[in-house]
Amino acid sequence: MGIKEVEPVQINVKEQFEARVSESVRDVFQVEELSLWYGTNQALNSISFSVKEKQVTAIIGPSGCGKSTFLKTLNRMVELNTNVQTRGSIIYQDVDVFDPKVNLVELRSAIGMVFQKPNPFAKSIFDNVAFGPKIHGVRNKKKLKEVVELCLKRVGLWDEVKDRLNDSALSLSGGQQQRLCIARCLAVEPEVILMDEPTSALDPISSAKVENLIEELKELYSIVVVTHNMQQAARISDHTAFFLHGELVEYDRTDRIFSNPQDQRTKDYVTGRFG
Amino acid sequence: MTNAALTKKKRYTQSLWVTVCSLFTAITVGTLLFLFYWIVVGGAEVISWSFITQMPEQNMTAGGIWPALVGTVYVSLLTIAISVPLGIGAAIYLNEYAKQGRLVRLIRLSIRNLSGVPSIVYGLFGLGLFAATFGFGRSLIAAALTLAIMVLPWVITGAEEALKAVPRSFREGGLALGATRWQMIRQLVLPSAIPGMATGSILGLARAAGETAPIILTGAAYYLPIIPHDIKEQFMALPYHLYILATQHSETATVRPIAYGTALVLILLVILLNSVAIFIRNYYRRKNEWL
Numbered sequence: 001m002g003i004k005e006v007e008p009v010q011i012n013v014k015e016q017f018e019a020r021v022s023e024s025v026r027d028v029f030q031v032e033e034l035s036l037w038y039g040t041n042q043a044l045n046s047i048s049f050s051v052k053e054k055q056v057t058a059i060i061g062p063s064g065c066g067k068s069t070f071l072k073t074l075n076r077m078v079e080l081n082t083n084v085q086t087r088g089s090i091i092y093q094d095v096d097v098f099d100p101k102v103n104l105v106e107l108r109s110a111i112g113m114v115f116q117k118p119n120p121f122a123k124s125i126f127d128n129v130a131f132g133p134k135i136h137g138v139r140n141k142k143k144l145k146e147v148v149e150l151c152l153k154r155v156g157l158w159d160e161v162k163d164r165l166n167d168s169a170l171s172l173s174g175g176q177q178q179r180l181c182i183a184r185c186l187a188v189e190p191e192v193i194l195m196d197e198p199t200s201a202l203d204p205i206s207s208a209k210v211e212n213l214i215e216e217l218k219e220l221y222s223i224v225v226v227t228h229n230m231q232q233a234a235r236i237s238d239h240t241a242f243f244l245h246g247e248l249v250e251y252d253r254t255d256r257i258f259s260n261p262q263d264q265r266t267k268d269y270v271t272g273r274f275g
Numbered sequence: 276m277t278n279a280a281l282t283k284k285k286r287y288t289q290s291l292w293v294t295v296c297s298l299f300t301a302i303t304v305g306t307l308l309f310l311f312y313w314i315v316v317g318g319a320e321v322i323s324w325s326f327i328t329q330m331p332e333q334n335m336t337a338g339g340i341w342p343a344l345v346g347t348v349y350v351s352l353l354t355i356a357i358s359v360p361l362g363i364g365a366a367i368y369l370n371e372y373a374k375q376g377r378l379v380r381l382i383r384l385s386i387r388n389l390s391g392v393p394s395i396v397y398g399l400f401g402l403g404l405f406a407a408t409f410g411f412g413r414s415l416i417a418a419a420l421t422l423a424i425m426v427l428p429w430v431i432t433g434a435e436e437a438l439k440a441v442p443r444s445f446r447e448g449g450l451a452l453g454a455t456r457w458q459m460i461r462q463l464v465l466p467s468a469i470p471g472m473a474t475g476s477i478l479g480l481a482r483a484a485g486e487t488a489p490i491i492l493t494g495a496a497y498y499l500p501i502i503p504h505d506i507k508e509q510f511m512a513l514p515y516h517l518y519i520l521a522t523q524h525s526e527t528a529t530v531r532p533i534a535y536g537t538a539l540v541l542i543l544l545v546i547l548l549n550s551v552a553i554f555i556r557n558y559y560r561r562k563n564e565w566l
């Protein structure tokens with residue numbers, strides 16, 4: 001008889017709905033066919049994907065796969081290295097990042113960056129946070145004080161340091177320094193924050209604080225975070241991109257990357273089978 | 276040869292070398308101490324407040340060394356005022372702005388080589404360029420310009436080292452916040468580099484203060500018991516004064532004590548400058564954890 005058995009189709013309504021929502025979110029970065037070379041050494045190979053606005057995008061992958069390079073390309077900090085060549089394009093809010101006419105000062109003010117190793121300046125706590133507003137023209141002492149207080153409060157550091165704002169920032173603990181660096185970055189009022197392994201130099205408690213902070217910050221900022229810590233990526237990010245040898249293997253919603261990756265290499269990596 | 280014999284031989288060689296090296300060190304330090312002792316003993320007799328603050332008298336056989344001391348201080352200060360801004364500017368350009376490549380390497384190599392050029396050559400150069408061509412004549416300014424050119428390699432190299440010692444993370448942090456290159460250099464790099472630059476500059480100053488050949492050619496006077504009031508005037512200077520007293524004077528035996536006194540003052544001046552440099556370096560090294 002010719003009646004085929006109909007395969008039962010499972011429709012996960014919630015998942016589809018969420019997928020549609022996340023797809024409808026605006027893109028902050030549209031990365032197209034991005035390749036990058038350090039001299040003759042290719043570090044990125046034809047990366048294409050979009051970073052969503054007001055979400056946390058995690059970048060994972062084994063050491064040397066190009067995560068930091070990718071992150072630094074988004075605000076063109078990578079050009080501080082000599083002999084860097086790029087191909088492809090990154091569109092940030094309708095602006096081509098590689099356009100020679102792009103004003104790097106504006107670009108980097110809009111796209112903040114937090115480094116792996118906390119790098120406070122050899123200045124007071126106050127002056128660290130006030131540095132950004134000052135170089136962008138804020139002179140008013142009262143305004144500066146307000147900004148410093150606001151930013152330090154937002155990273156949860158205010159109560160810890162409010163009585164010692166004139167102490168050297170280098171006297172803070174590593175975790176405090178990292179939160180200070182985040183506050184310093186917020187003081188410039190960026191739209192995007194790039195974070196390169198922001199917790200890898202921190203103890204678990206400080207890490208947890210920074211993680212919570214990231215979750216709070218995504219209300220206001222689009223965040224791209226590089227991490228080696230799978231649990232962290234799973235906890236804090238909405239989307240995850242898995243890099244391998246300079247290529248983007250898979251990019252998807254974080255829950256799918258971790259529960260149902262499409263590529264065997266992603267699966268091996270997130271289950272800890274290599275890397 | 277057995278293993279034991281081999282190690283024995285090795286140990287023997289080693290102890291031989293240690294002995295030789297200690298001996299050489301002892302000779303060096305010994306010579307230095309002896310020299311210093313000799314000058315202190317000879318100079319202590321004449322040195323006094325009035326020796327330092329009085330004009331030389333009776334054809335330099337009596338009186339003090341005031342104009343020579345002032346002349347040396349003036350010419351050194353002028354030298355620093357000229358060479359430090361130039362040198363630090365050059366270092367900032369080379370280290371922060373210039374595209375690192377063959378040209379910059381060549382420039383650096385030339386600068387290093389210039390520091391090995393004999394000072395008499397600088398003297399002739401200064402005489403030709405500053406005294407003659409620029410029309411400054413033999414004067415404070417011609418001598419200071421000459422000395423400035425001479426210490427420039429030291430100042431540049433010192434300043435470059437100081438800039439290199441500033442962590443990359445400061446620069447990255449600054450630029451990532453949207454600072455311009457100059458804001459970053461001015462507010463983040465220079466404050467951390469200034470101690471190192473100061474050290475290099477003071478060491479250059481110490482060298483300039485003790486130089487004789489270039490200033491003889493470009494402006495130091497044999498005997499001029501007045502304090503210069505203008506940078507186009509000639510001046511007396513400690514090292515030249517010493518040279519004259521020791522070798523050119525008609526009564527070298529009579530003025531020998533004054534020569535010792537002059538040498539002592541000059542050495543103390545140079546030691547003082549070097550100590551200031553070392554003090555600054557140590558002070559900031561303790562203060563800046565990243566150095």
Ligand SMILES: Nc1ncnc2c1ncn2[C@@H]1O[C@H](COP(=O)(O)OP(=O)(O)OP(=O)(O)O)[C@@H](O)[C@H]1O
Nearest residue numbers: 038041042043062063064065066067068069070081
């Ligand atoms: N300044 C540079 N000059 C030359 N090659 C570089 C430079 N920086 C990185 N690379 C190379 O580019 C590749 C990617 O490096 P990148 O630092 O982006 O890796 P990563 O994924 O961040 O690694 P990690 O997890 O260890 O931080 C590596 O092969 C590295 O050797």
Ligand SMILES: [Mg+2]
Nearest residue numbers: 067068069196
């Ligand atoms: Mg990295």
